[in-house]
Amino acid sequence: MIDTEARSAFARAGQPSAEAAxxxxxxAGLAAAELTLVAAGPxxxxxxxxxxxxxxxxxxxxxxxxxxxxxxxxxTLAPMIRLLSLLLPISGVPPVFSIAxxxxxxxxxxxxxxxxxxxxxxxxxxxxxxxGVQSIIAAAGFPSGLAIWVAARPLAVVPELSIExxxxxxxxxxxxxxxxEGLAFRGLIQTMARERFGxxxxxxxxxxxxxxxxxxxxxxxxxxxxTALNLALAWAVDWSRSTVGAIGAHALALFGMLVLWPLTLG
Amino acid sequence: MTVVFPEFAQQYAASFTYDFRTTTxxxxxxxxxxxxxxVRELVTAWRLPSGxxxxxxxxxxxxxxxxxxxxxxxxxxxxxx
Numbered sequence: 310m311i312d313t314e315a316r317s318a319f320a321r322a323g324q325p326s327a328e329a330a331x332x333x334x335x336x337a338g339l340a341a342a343e344l345t346l347v348a349a350g351p352x353x354x355x356x357x358x359x360x361x362x363x364x365x366x367x368x369x370x371x372x373x374x375x376x377x378x379x380x381x382x383x384x385t386l387a388p389m390i391r392l393l394s395l396l397l398p399i400s401g402v403p404p405v406f407s408i409a410x411x412x413x414x415x416x417x418x419x420x421x422x423x424x425x426x427x428x429x430x431x432x433x434x435x436x437x438x439x440x441g442v443q444s445i446i447a448a449a450g451f452p453s454g455l456a457i458w459v460a461a462r463p464l465a466v467v468p469e470l471s472i473e474x475x476x477x478x479x480x481x482x483x484x485x486x487x488x489x490e491g492l493a494f495r496g497l498i499q500t501m502a503r504e505r506f507g508x509x510x511x512x513x514x515x516x517x518x519x520x521x522x523x524x525x526x527x528x529x530x531x532x533x534x535x536t537a538l539n540l541a542l543a544w545a546v547d548w549s550r551s552t553v554g555a556i557g558a559h560a561l562a563l564f565g566m567l568v569l570w571p572l573t574l575g
Numbered sequence: 576m577t578v579v580f581p582e583f584a585q586q587y588a589a590s591f592t593y594d595f596r597t598t599t600x601x602x603x604x605x606x607x608x609x610x611x612x613x614v615r616e617l618v619t620a621w622r623l624p625s626g627x628x629x630x631x632x633x634x635x636x637x638x639x640x641x642x643x644x645x646x647x648x649x650x651x652x653x654x655x656x
Contacts, residue, residue, distance in 0.1 A: 355599075359606075366632060378632065383635075390579060392607070396604055397643060398584055400589055404585055412579045415639065418635055425634055486579045525581045
């Protein structure tokens with residue numbers, strides 16, 4: 310009897326480290342799939358991301374309902390977003406339209422994930438939040454965007470700085486990029502990871518998943534700065550218990566580095 | 576510079592035709608969708624009595640991939656017309 314209890318206690322104690330190891334393996338798989346994309350081309354890269362998505366989805370479905378299962382299910386959004394970004398872009402039009410198309414369909418996946426994982430909008434910090442704190446967090450996106458643009462000089466995604474293009478890009482960046490990434494990585498994945506692994510690990514996971522998907526940027530300084538931005542956003546979400554400010558900061562940073570600075574200072 | 580649409584995807588879209596992308600990465604996505612749907616049916620049959628529909632983690636990727644399939648088919652139909 311004592312032996313059985315001791316063994317089950319030992320098994321329970323060993324479970325988090327096993328789950329942490331599996332999570333690290335999936336993150337390594339995501340990095341490997343992204344590096345395959347860069348090194349071997351889009352077809353092997355898409356195959357690697359599809360295999361990872363299938364593995365994650367089946368693994369999460371087979372596990373009993375628990376925060377760890379829900380975290381793995383939320384991570385399936387990462388390879389899914391990458392597959393959509395390879396397949397959907399439209400050539401011959403400003404990139405902002407491709408971003409809207411990929412982000413729009415990714416948003417469908419995020420909405421389904423919120424439903425499947427039974428996450429309440431209040432859990433993502435949408436119901437009650439401090440406007441002052443969230444506005445300060447959002448404002449931090451402005452200098453971040455300038456710093457990233459100065460370091461990496463990305464090209465503009467719209468042809469000119471007119472009212473129409475500015476409004477369109479702000480809507481697209483807020484809803485289809487910052488909204489999608491904020492809800493997927495810092496909303497769902499970070500919330501689930503915090504329930505299972507605690508604050509520090511959840512911030513690390515919510516930083517690493519989007520940062521790994523930026524490995525194809527190829528510019529080490531850009532990757533480093535975007536990783537720092539992801540870390541700051543994940544920390545802000547954890548500290549303020551809301552994704553609203555982080556979504557605003559991300560949207561402002563994107564608007565700066567992909568519209569405002571390239572078209573005014575570039 | 577974004578996860579949703581990185582520079583690599585931008586270059587890929589500019590370097591390869593829509594036809595090429597839909598017959599390579601598109602085929603991979605369609606095969607993935609079919610496999611996910613088959614696994615989903617197996618899981619439903621294994622876990623639940625017939626007629627009961629319960630959302631599973633495997634469902635997360637199915638609607639976006641179905642919509643993507645629809646967008647690709649519409650794009651190719653538009654090319655034909």
